[in-house]
Amino acid sequence: MMTNDRRKPIRWGMVGGGKGSQIGYIHRSAAHRDDVFALAAGAFDIDPERGRAFGVDLGLDEARSYPDYATMFATEAGRTDGIEAVSIATPNNTHFAICKAALEHDLHVICEKPLCFTTAEAEELKALSQAHGRIVGVTYGYAGHQMIEQARAMVRNGDLGEIRIVNLQFAHGFHSAAVEEQNPSTRWRVDPKFAGPSYVLGDVGTHPLYIAKVILPHLKIRRLLCTRQSFVKSRAPLEDNAVTLMEYDNGAVATIWSSAVNAGSMHGQKIRIVGSKASIEWWDERPNQLSYEIQGEPARILERGMDYLYPQARIDDRIGGGHPEGLFEAWANLYRRFGFAINRERGLAPAGIEELVFPDVDAGLEGVRWVENCVRSADAGGVWLDYR
Numbered sequence: 178m179m180t181n182d183r184r185k186p187i188r189w190g191m192v193g194g195g196k197g198s199q200i201g202y203i204h205r206s207a208a209h210r211d212d213v214f215a216l217a218a219g220a221f222d223i224d225p226e227r228g229r230a231f232g233v234d235l236g237l238d239e240a241r242s243y244p245d246y247a248t249m250f251a252t253e254a255g256r257t258d259g260i261e262a263v264s265i266a267t268p269n270n271t272h273f274a275i276c277k278a279a280l281e282h283d284l285h286v287i288c289e290k291p292l293c294f295t296t297a298e299a300e301e302l303k304a305l306s307q308a309h310g311r312i313v314g315v316t317y318g319y320a321g322h323q324m325i326e327q328a329r330a331m332v333r334n335g336d337l338g339e340i341r342i343v344n345l346q347f348a349h350g351f352h353s354a355a356v357e358e359q360n361p362s363t364r365w366r367v368d369p370k371f372a373g374p375s376y377v378l379g380d381v382g383t384h385p386l387y388i389a390k391v392i393l394p395h396l397k398i399r400r401l402l403c404t405r406q407s408f409v410k411s412r413a414p415l416e417d418n419a420v421t422l423m424e425y426d427n428g429a430v431a432t433i434w435s436s437a438v439n440a441g442s443m444h445g446q447k448i449r450i451v452g453s454k455a456s457i458e459w460w461d462e463r464p465n466q467l468s469y470e471i472q473g474e475p476a477r478i479l480e481r482g483m484d485y486l487y488p489q490a491r492i493d494d495r496i497g498g499g500h501p502e503g504l505f506e507a508w509a510n511l512y513r514r515f516g517f518a519i520n521r522e523r524g525l526a527p528a529g530i531e532e533l534v535f536p537d538v539d540a541g542l543e544g545v546r547w548v549e550n551c552v553r554s555a556d557a558g559g560v561w562l563d564y565r
Contacts, residue, residue: 185523185525186212186213186214186215187213187214187215187261187262187285187516187519187520188215188217188258188259188260188261188262189208189214189215189216189217189260189261189262189263189264190216190217190218190219190220190249190253190260190262190263190264190284191204191205191216191218191219191220191221191263191264191266192219192220192221192246192249192263192264192265192266192267192275193220193221193222193265193266193267193268193271194219194221194264194266194267195221195222195227195228195231196221196222196227196231198266200266200289201221201266203318203504203505203508204264204266204287204316204508205235206505206508206509207318207505207508207509207511207512208264208512210505210506210509210512210513211509211512211513211516213512213513213516213517213520214262214512214516216235216237217237217241217253217258217259217260218232218237218241218242218243218249218253218259218260219231219232219235219237219241219242219243219249220242220243220244220245220246220248220249221242225244225245228242228243228244229242229243229244230242241253246263246275246278246279247278250263250278250279250282250284251282253282254282254283260284261284261285261519261523262284262285262286262287262312262515262519263279263284263285263286263287264286264287264288265279265286265287265288265289266289267289268365268371268372269289269291269294269371269372269373269379270294270370270371270372270373272288272289272291272292272293273292273293273294273298273302275288276288276292276293276302276313277301277302277305280302280305280306280309280311280313281305281309283309283311284311285311285312285313285314285515285519285522286306286311286312286313286314287313287314287315287316287512287515288313288314288315288316288541289315289316290315290316290317290379290383290541290544291373291379291383291541291544291545291548292313292315292538292541292542292544292545293541293545294373294374294545295545295549296542296545296546296549298545299538299541299542299545299546300542302538302541302542303538303539303542306538310522311522312515312518312519312522312537313537313538313541314511314514314515314518314535314536314537315536315537315538315540315541315544316508316511316536317383317384317387317388317511317536317540317544318504318507318508318511319384319388319446319461319464319504319507320387320388320391320507320511320534320535320536321493321506321507321508321509321510321511321514322459322461322464322465322502322506322507322510323465323481323482323490323491323493323494323502323510324459324464324465324466324467324479324481324490325388325391325392325459326391326487326489326490326492326493326534327467327479327486327487327489327490328392328448328450328457328459328467329391329392329394329489329534330487330488330489330490331457331469331487332392332393332450332452334487336452336454336455336469337450337451337452337453337454337455337456337457338452338453338454338455339427339452339453340393340396340425340427340429340450340451340452341428341429341430341451341452341453342429342430342431342449342450342451343389343393343396343423343425343429343430343431343432343448343449343450343451344431344432344447344448344449344450344451345385345386345388345389345431345432345433345434345447345448345449346385346432346433346434346435346436346445346446346447347377347381347382347384347385347434347435347436347444347445347446348381348434348435348436348437348439348442348445348446349381349436349437349439349442349443349444349445350437350438350439350440350441350442350443350445351437352409352417352437352438353408353409353437353438353439353440354409355409355411355412357412366380367411367412367415367417368415369414369415372415373548374548374549374552375405375415375416375419375548375551375552376412376415376416376417376437377405377416377417377418377419377435377436377437378403378405378416378419378421378435378547378548378551378552379544379548380435380437381435381436381437381446382419382421382433382435382547382548382551383544383547383548384446385433385446385447385448386433386543386544386547387536387540387543387544388448388459389431389448389450390540390543391534392448392450393450395427396425396426396427396429397425397426398423398424398425398426398547398564399423399424399425399426399563399564400423400424400561400562400563400564401421401422401423401424401550401551401554401561401562401564402421402422402423402554402559402560402561402562403419403420403421403422403550403551403552403554403555403559404419404420404555404559405418405419405420405551405552405555406418406419408438409438416555417436417437417438418435418436418437418438419433419434419435419436419551419555420432420433420434420435421433421435421551421554423564443462444461444462446460446461446462447459447460447461454471454472455469455470455471455472456468456469456470457469457470458470464481464502464503464504464507465480465481465482465501465502466478466479466480466481467479480498480499481498481501481502482494482496482497482498482499482500483498493506493510493513495509511535511536514533514534514535515535517533518533518535518537521533546565550562550564550565
């Protein structure tokens with residue numbers, strides 16, 4: 178299991194993720210799982226009093242439960258025990274400003290996706306992170322599942338042969354009706370002022386896009402075509418369904434179906450990679466298994482935690498094979514990798530791990546770039562465009 182120097186946990190703060198926030202709860206659960214991070218401060222709510230009370234309920238010093246992120250960053254910077262990293266769990270339209278301010282205060286950042294709204298903004302954040310020597314992580318939480326690393330190792334070791342076809346989807350059905358009319362936590366996701374230039378492309382489509390990048394790091398998108406629809410008409414101009422076709426630089430082709438109106442589907446995130454010798458498929462509703470299908474042989478199911486997996490797939494083992502792990506473990510794996518990367522910058526990370534795969538600032542930038550290209554294609558009438 179990957180470890181960090183536990184004598185010096187990373188002093189950590191949060192922006193957003195307050196009372197009633199499911200995503201805030203999973204951030205804290207993941208960060209605390211391995212004692213790599215220690216929550217020291219927070220600005221949890223747009224309502225200062227509600228945020229202060231929430232921080233106190235979490236056990237924070239009342240003086241370090243701040244009314245807003247600007248006050249927190251400035252005050253913590255003046256403390257000898259001030260925070261060293263911050264997680265951002267706020268609506269999309271705030272990410273850029275908060276992330277920029279955090280980097281300018283020399284903080285490492287873990288940000289909800291999208292990192293920002295434009296490629297230019299993402300490149301600015303990347304330049305800032307490099308200038309300040311700080312890590313930026315993006316919470317593509319499903320990528321923390323162990324079988325993703327198994328898939329990556331299988332491709333790298335040639336088990337599938339030449340990669341030809343990549344079929345990706347994240348298509349759930351929970352927004353097949355206008356649920357946002359009664360649900361404020363959904364309402365902002367379909368409002369361009371808060372959500373940005375897309376709904377499902379950015380909200381769900383970028384998840385399998387990033388997982389495909391983890392598994393297939395050698396493939397580069399050459400061009401794409403995207404069509405998008407607003408089946409619930411009140412969501413226009415934002416889409417609740419989209420289909421994207423892509424061509425890679427090696428001649429492989431890909432599809433991504435991004436949807437919130439796949440009625441009856443619980444989650445529907447699946448990744449299928451087809452090679453010249455074999456195919457693999459992963460489904461996030463059964464994350465402990467990876468389907469491995471060799472042409473001319475019976476299909477087989479690879480199970481998490483087993484000795485026949487590649488070593489890279491067992492680095493994050495928390496319990497033996499047969500015991501199911503889920504989303505909280507996947508997020509904890511990512512937070513441990515974020516912590517490892519931060520501690521490496523601090524000179525505290527243990528030796529022995531040469532490759533550290535986690536969604537970094539480049540992953541955040543690529544997600545923004547992909548959405549921009551998809552919107553550009555769709556708004557031009559669903560045409561093929563060179564990827565830029």
